Structures are given as structure tokens and as C-alpha cells.
Amino acid sequence: MYIKHDMAQTILIATDAVIFTVQDNELKVLLIQMVKLPYQGLWAVPGGLIEQDETTEQAARRILETQTGVTDAHLEQLQTFDSVTRDQLGRVVSVAYVALVPSDSVSLKTTEKYADIRWMPVSNLPSLAYDHDEIVTIAVERLRAKIESSNIVWSLLPKEFALSQLQSVYEKILAKPLDKRNFRRKILDLNLVESTGRRSTGSAHRPAELFAFKQRKTASVKIL
Amino acid sequence: MYIKHDMAQTILIATDAVIFTVQDNELKVLLIQMVKLPYQGLWAVPGGLIEQDETTEQAARRILETQTGVTDAHLEQLQTFDSVTRDQLGRVVSVAYVALVPSDSVSLKTTEKYADIRWMPVSNLPSLAYDHDEIVTIAVERLRAKIESSNIVWSLLPKEFALSQLQSVYEKILAKPLDKRNFRRKILDLNLVESTGRRSTGSAHRPAELFAFKQRKTASVKIL
DNA sequence: TCAAAAGTGTTCGTGCTACACCCATGC
DNA sequence: GCATGGGTGTAGCACGAACACTTTTGA
Secondary structure (H helix, E strand, C coil): CCCCCCCCCCCEEEEEEEEEEEECCEEEEEEEEECCCCCCCCEECCEEECCCCCCHHHHHHHHHHHHHCCCCCEEEEEEEECCCCCCCCCCEEEEEEEEECCHHHCCCCCCCCEEEEEEEEHHHCCCECCCHHHHHHHHHHHHHHHHHHECHHHHHCCCCEEHHHHHHHHHHHHCCCCCHHHHHHHHHHHCCEEEEEEECCCCCCCCCEEEEECCCCCCECCCC | CCCCCCCCCCCEEEEEEEEEEEECCEEEEEEEEECCCCCCCCEECCEEECCCCCCHHHHHHHHHHHHHCCCCCEEEEEEEECCCCCCCCCCEEEEEEEEECCHHHCCCCCCCCEEEEEEEEHHHCCCECCCHHHHHHHHHHHHHHHHHHECHHHHHCCCCEEHHHHHHHHHHHHCCCCCHHHHHHHHHHHCCEEEEEEECCCCCCCCCEEEEECCCCCCECCCC
16 A cells, blocks of 8 residues: 555656657757756756646657647657656656657747757767756667667658668668668568659659558567 | 746655566566555555655665565566556556566565565466556566566576576466577577586486576576 | 669578487486 | 486578669759
8 A cells, every 4th residue: 555644755756758850861859958047058858747637658748749749759658767866956756758750740849948949969969957868878779779679660750751761760770871772671571661652853863762651650570 | 947846746656566586387476465445455566655765776676675585686677657547545656667586585574564475476367456467467578578688587597507497487488388409509609607517416317417697697688 | 974862683691490319317 | 117307419491691783863
């Protein structure tokens, strides 16, 4: 039985959302710049306390929508961070989430709460407030593992895409080059995508065949 | 900035520990039987509120030690469960942990807090209090995934063991038979164990060579 | 006609799978 | 001597890795 009314636990529960996208051929995280002390001027991942009658996932989704306008992104629980000293202002336990959004569907919303909001390349991040360095590091690891063992990439790409775009997303996230022929064969053999019949246009080279995911939902599949 | 003093969040933080062992050739979970209403008589995984100045991991370790006397088991964070209605007595968010202990090192401690405490086979569990059915299900999935991709088995076995015992642990957890020759080759090729030179005694058949893990700590290794 | 990305097959080696018999001991 | 689990090798196949040239388009 958990509840004892004579015991005063004064710990707050927050959520932090590590929101990834691939943009300009780079893996990026959404960061906000803080206004108030003691973290004034520092960058952090968006987050906040949860409401009394809301789950942490609902809170993460709310934050995601507030910051990016995206409502149907892939969202999964990452891990709970609860070091006693992680927030200078008091004991706050944070349930962190990872969200993946296609960059073409995002419109960043500036609010008064933050000095700034920006996509920052994972390969070159400033040092972050709270324990957010650690959270982002672990989120990147999770993303790498998941992209190899499931079809979540769908959530980073627009509805139609060329196989080379898909390959590029993998290469950015895994931070290593992949063999074009092997990659194409693998993806096509897995039967996760289908040709739309359309082709890319407007580039000074051969147009690419455009594909779409057969199912836009996450499933467990060994990809690499 | 998380803290707003005009906002009253009244949510408690607990931890629940799903403690596994392999005993009598079966995968088992440690369950306690509850005394108080509204869950009186129901079985549950051991857990409790965390202290103000303690992390959830420390709390989980404390619970593990209180119940089993084990101090150096493998312990890892599983997931946070925070359905608004998961505890009938109020809003409690639980950070669940998975612990693995070798059955030979455990001595269960009965306390007044519980009606009973017992190892129960995962293949045949009663229905549990709170959302503990779900927690245990997810814990078993995690255990299956982890045993294939890391060397955590060491934490379920005594210091010395026969390869057939090791194989049996895998078979119980994965709930499928493995080929003896392939399994032995795989384990020996991976170079994780070494012969102790000793052999098992006292059985009505050929004595087995006894092995030990070279390193009794967890690392990421693809096993199956 | 040139630059730039799209598209396409084959070979080789590694590692997983399947499979059956003899060995050492206690009773 | 028999029942019980311990211990051993090989062949086939699937899969991943490495690798280079032709095609199509816009400028």
C-alpha cells in the first residue's frame, strides 16, 4: 500500500521531450533557450511539470504540439531521470520521451517562455541545462538502436521520398556510410515500402523513383 | 524552469521491483501478498514510495535487499508506469526496475507488512494488484531481449555452473529449446566463460565440467 | 557535353541450422 | 548393465560485405 498520509513526499514530476528530426542532411534536436535563473541563457530540451490528471506521455505530447505543431509524431518513453540534485531548485523527477518528426511538417512556435527555440545538429551541441546532456546522449543511443531494429524511420520522412533520402537518414543517424546497392536491396526485400509511381523533379540529374511506407506505424523489424 | 510555488502537484513517486530468478528449472518472479485494503489478499511485485533524498534506483535496491537479502544483484530501470488510475488510493507514478538474482544466494524475509512472500513461476502467475500484470509482462519481454544481446545471465547463475545449466536458463527464459552443440560452441567461442577445472559430483551420470564467467559484470554482447 | 545523382548483379566469406552417436558415472 | 545427462563434428544454406559502371536529366 503506497499511501501514508503522515509522510510528506515533496517531489515533483516533469517530462522532457527529446525531439529529433533530420534536416539539411543532419540529425537535429529541438532545443529551447531558457530565460529565468538559475539556467538563464542555457539551452535545454523542452519540458515541464505534468498536470495532476495527465500522464507523462500526454504531457510530452502536449509539449511536442506546443513547440512544433506536430500531433501525430512517433513518441516513446526513454527513461526516467531522478538524480536528487538534477534541478537546482528542488527535487524533480523527469520522465523523458523521444519524439521523431519529419522536418517538413514542423513549424516552430516561439513563446515568451523561452528566449529562443532552434533545431541544433546533434554532432555539435552546446552544453545543456539540468542533466540534459545525459538525456540527449541516451536518446541518441536509443534512436540508433531502434532504427536498426524497427521501422521507425517512417516517422522522420515525408509521405513520399527517394530511397537515397531514406539511406541518407540512416547514414546521418548511424553516423556511418552505407553501401547503396546493399541498402536498396535490403529495404526492398523487407517489403516495407512501395513505389508511388511518381518521380522526383526539378533537379539537375536523373529523377528518382518515389516510395512510400506501406504502413505508417511502428513495428519491430531487423533492418541492419 | 520547473518549479512554480503556486502550483500544487500532489503525485507520489514509488518504485516497483520485478525480481527474477531461475529455480527448479523455471523462471520465477518474487511476489508478495498484500494485507491491507483495497488490495487485500492480492499478489503484487514488491515496491514502495521512495524517500525524499533517495533515487528510485536506491529505493529499488533497498527493497531488493529487504526482501531477499541480496546486495549485488543486477538491477536496471525498466520503465515508468503512470496511468492516472493505477492506484485506487491516489495518483502514484511508479518507476519499475528489473532485478536478477541467482536462486542460491537468496533468503526470503517475511515481514509483517505482507501476508506472504513467494517465488512464483512466470508461466503460471495469479492476477496481480495495481498494473503489476502489465509490469511483469513488460519485464519478461525486456529480460528476453537482454539475455540475447548481453551477458546478463551471469547474474542468474551461481559462481560455478555446468554449460547445461546455462543452457537451461536460456531455454527457460526464452521458452524454447536450443541445440546443445550449437549452444556450447557459441558460448565457448564468445569467450565469456572459462573452465574452473572442477567437475560436478554426486549425480547418477557423467560429471559435468564446471565453468565460471570471466567477468561478473554486464556488457553488451550478441549471444543469440 | 558535362556534372550529378539514380539505378543495377555478382562474388566471397562468415555464421547459423540441422543432425546422431559415444562417454562417464551411480545405482 | 542400464539409465541418465555430458560431450563432440560436419555439411548446407542464407545473409551480409565488398565492389564499378551505365543511365537520365538540367544546365
